Amino acid sequence: MNSEIKIVSGRSNPDFANKIASAMHQDLSEVAIRNFSDGELWVKYEENVRGVDLYIVQSTFAPSDNLMELLLLIDAARRASASRITAVIPYFGYARQDRKDQPRVAITAKLVANLLSQAGADRVVTMDLHTPQLQGFFDIPLDHLYASTVTVRNLLQLGMNNLAVAAPDVGGVKTARAYASMLGNADLVVVDKRRPKHNVAEIMNIIGDVDGKNVIIVDDLIDTGSTFVKCAEALKEAGAETIVGSCTHAVFSGDAIDMITASNAISKLYVTDTIPLRKQSEKIEVVSVAGLFSEAIVRTHENQSISSLFEKAQS
Ligand code: R5P
Numbered sequence: 001m002n003s004e005i006k007i008v009s010g011r012s013n014p015d016f017a018n019k020i021a022s023a024m025h026q027d028l029s030e031v032a033i034r035n036f037s038d039g040e041l042w043v044k045y046e047e048n049v050r051g052v053d054l055y056i057v058q059s060t061f062a063p064s065d066n067l068m069e070l071l072l073l074i075d076a077a078r079r080a081s082a083s084r085i086t087a088v089i090p091y092f093g094y095a096r097q098d099r100k101d102q103p104r105v106a107i108t109a110k111l112v113a114n115l116l117s118q119a120g121a122d123r124v125v126t127m128d129l130h131t132p133q134l135q136g137f138f139d140i141p142l143d144h145l146y147a148s149t150v151t152v153r154n155l156l157q158l159g160m161n162n163l164a165v166a167a168p169d170v171g172g173v174k175t176a177r178a179y180a181s182m183l184g185n186a187d188l189v190v191v192d193k194r195r196p197k198h199n200v201a202e203i204m205n206i207i208g209d210v211d212g213k214n215v216i217i218v219d220d221l222i223d224t225g226s227t228f229v230k231c232a233e234a235l236k237e238a239g240a241e242t243i244v245g246s247c248t249h250a251v252f253s254g255d256a257i258d259m260i261t262a263s264n265a266i267s268k269l270y271v272t273d274t275i276p277l278r279k280q281s282e283k284i285e286v287v288s289v290a291g292l293f294s295e296a297i298v299r300t301h302e303n304q305s306i307s308s309l310f311e312k313a314q315s
Pocket residue numbers: 168169171172199201219220221222223224225226227228
């Protein structure tokens with residue numbers, strides 16, 4: 001693209017946006033974001049964005065104001081005549097409600113995809129959507145990045161042998177298989193998880209042999225920590241040696257971090273910086289994926305291939 005490139009940040013994860021901008025040797029563009037006394041949001045670009053190839057960085061974890069802020073930033077950019085608006089959403093929230101799994105519920109993943117297009121986004125760049133099929137919910141181009149492009153390097157550095165990769169539920173099998181292949185044909189294990197009610201996980205079965213194995217549990221997100229901790233404990237009981245987690249989005253609600261830190265079954269957990277870490281823990285290490293996003297932005301701007309960034313990581 002010939003037009004100038006600018007990066008702006010919402011308030012959900014400004015450190016991440018700053019890392020993207022500095023990897024591109026530029027500053028974030030100035031934008032004012034304020035709340036009226038009742039909480040209503042107001043945004044204003046403090047510099048000209050007319051004709052600009054604009055990238056708005058905002059993760060949409062709770063509260064929903066993060067999403068609303070992104071929508072306002074897109075709308076303001078469109079009205080200020082930016083030539084192309086890309087919503088860079090490191091963590092795409094509201095993705096877990098992706099089907100009518102019971103009567104009279106909303107499909108929020110589709111609703112948010114519609115809102116982004118309606119606000120005026122021309123494209124989206126995101127990472128490890130809850131399920132890859134969500135890409136089909138968007139009627140605008142979407143580039144889907146994989147954290148494994150970066151995190152597998154850290155996992156390999158642990159130098160663990162006799163490895164198995166565990167999917168914490170059947171939905172995670174494809175991702176776990178991709179990790180197993182990138183980690184040198186590790187074994188694949190599937191944990192049969194049920195949800196008796198919201199935010200509660202119950203482990204029913206472990207499919208595969210983990211006795212004496214070092215196991216890496218991979219997941220797109222950890223929210224309450226219930227899935228991850230129960231999964232690790234079930235694997236340990238089945239004879240696993242060391243258990244390490246690799247999770248992209250550190251949602252970490254409630255006392256998730258304390259639960260993970262306290263669990264004897266868990267040795268280490270890698271998370272990325274798509275969401276700022278709420279609290280430090282000696283077991284949790286943050287791996288930055290900002291460099292991958294900056295590379296994706298540069299390639300989008302220059303109309304180059306994005307898929308070549310993560311060919312091996314595709315799940
Ligand atoms: C489920 O499909 C996801 O991949 C995560 O395993 C799940 O959302 C984690 O939730 P929680 O940490 O609350 O168990």
